Amino acid sequence: MASIDIAYYSIAISRVAHAHIELPNDANAWEKRDNPHYNRPVKTVFLLHGYQNDLTEWPTHAPVRETALKYNLAMVMPYGGNSFYLDAKGRGNSYCRFIGEELPKYLQNTLGLSDRREDNYIGGISMGGFGAIHTAYSYPERFERAFAMSPALIVNAIKDIPESFSDPMADYDYYSSVFGPLNELDSSRNSPEFLLRELKRSDSRIPPLFQACGTEDFLIKNNREFLHVLEELSAPHVYHEGHGTHEFSFWNKYLTPAIHFLLTGEDDAQNNM
Numbered sequence: 001m002a003s004i005d006i007a008y009y010s011i012a013i014s015r016v017a018h019a020h021i022e023l024p025n026d027a028n029a030w031e032k033r034d035n036p037h038y039n040r041p042v043k044t045v046f047l048l049h050g051y052q053n054d055l056t057e058w059p060t061h062a063p064v065r066e067t068a069l070k071y072n073l074a075m076v077m078p079y080g081g082n083s084f085y086l087d088a089k090g091r092g093n094s095y096c097r098f099i100g101e102e103l104p105k106y107l108q109n110t111l112g113l114s115d116r117r118e119d120n121y122i123g124g125i126s127m128g129g130f131g132a133i134h135t136a137y138s139y140p141e142r143f144e145r146a147f148a149m150s151p152a153l154i155v156n157a158i159k160d161i162p163e164s165f166s167d168p169m170a171d172y173d174y175y176s177s178v179f180g181p182l183n184e185l186d187s188s189r190n191s192p193e194f195l196l197r198e199l200k201r202s203d204s205r206i207p208p209l210f211q212a213c214g215t216e217d218f219l220i221k222n223n224r225e226f227l228h229v230l231e232e233l234s235a236p237h238v239y240h241e242g243h244g245t246h247e248f249s250f251w252n253k254y255l256t257p258a259i260h261f262l263l264t265g266e267d268d269a270q271n272n273m
Contacts, residue, residue: 001026001069006110012102014092019078019103020055022068023111037072037263043119044074044107045262046099048085048128048135051152051169055079057125061248062255071259074113078103084152084178085124085131086190099131100139121262123147125251126219129211130154130192136207137195145265147210147258149251153222155193159185193229200233208236210261212254214244238267 002023010017024042032038047064049057055077058064068075083095099122108115122143124132129151136146158175159182165172176182179190188194199206209230213223220241230237238261244250257269 001065003065004111006107008106010098010102012094012098017078017098017103018055019076019107020059021077021107021111022059022065022075024069024072024074027069027072031069035070035072037070040072041114041119042072042074043263044076044104044113044121045259046104046120046122046132046135047075047077048080048099048122048124048131049077050124050126050128051082051084062252067255067259071263073259074107074111076103076107080128080131082127082174082178084127084190085135086178088178089180095131096135096138100135100142104142117142118144121145121147123149123210123258123262124151125149125248126246127152133192133209133211134190134195136209137192137199138189140199140205140207143207145208145210145262147262148212149254149258150213150217150219150246151211151223151226152219153192153226154219155179155185155191156225157222158182193226196229196233196235200235206235208238208261208265210238210240210254210258210267212240212242212251212258214246214250215241216243216245217250218246238269240269 002025004021006019007016047058058077064075085095087094087096107113122132129148132146132148136143163172185191227239257272260268
């Protein structure tokens with residue numbers, strides 16, 4: 001099992017990009033025995049961190065290494081700042097392109113990871129959950145399936161805020177710098193709902209989504225609103241709610257079901273929790 005920290009110059013974000021990778025490249029014979037996941041080449045899962053956090057969030061709070069070994073997965077954890085993994089205005093702010101295009105190609109060339117859509121998945125928590133949905137819908141030809149834990153689906157909540165808006169999390173200037181003109185979000189590619197409607201309108205492939213949110217999570221209303229859109233458009237999805245707040249004690253309950261969904265497309269949450 002290799003733990004790899006990669007730093008390389010990224011054209012998309014005009015700076016040195018960082019990612020941590022757990023790679024089960026040398027699993028022992030006893031670890032592979034009777035494990036069907038080692039009857040195939042390694043697959044890749046991109047794990048996106050939350051707002052005001054970094055690439056250490058996942059390995060610090062979740063059993064990433066154990067999951068990578070059990071399922072023969074390269075778990076890639078890039079640093080995305082507070083970007084919401086969007087392509088913001090100005091050079092050096094193309095985080096969606098970084099996650100959806102540049103970083104996968106770099107790792108495929110450098111580490112020999114598969115470039116097949118069927119072998120690539122994406123997931124995240126909170127801001128990273130938003131990023132996972134948005135990136136999967138932006139690059140449906142690159143990601144087979146996605147998962148999102150308590151995704152920060154805040155587009156509808158911020159699109160009408162006044163310029164004087166400010167709270168402990170962020171302010172108007174931050175949101176407009178990341179999402180673009182807020183009064184144009186209904187027709188912006190920075191909106192996952194807009195992307196989903198465009199995929200549906202053009203009869204394009206829609207990557208299936210596993211979504212979970214705690215009933216006491218401050219983002220539950222936003223998640224339920226997006227669920228209604230998924231249902232309205234008959235987009236492929238699995239949705240779960242359970243007792244919990246915005247923290248890893250809830251998200252880790254759904255990690256194994258989410259991984260099972262990524263690999264199989266099946267909802268087996270009741271048997272995997």
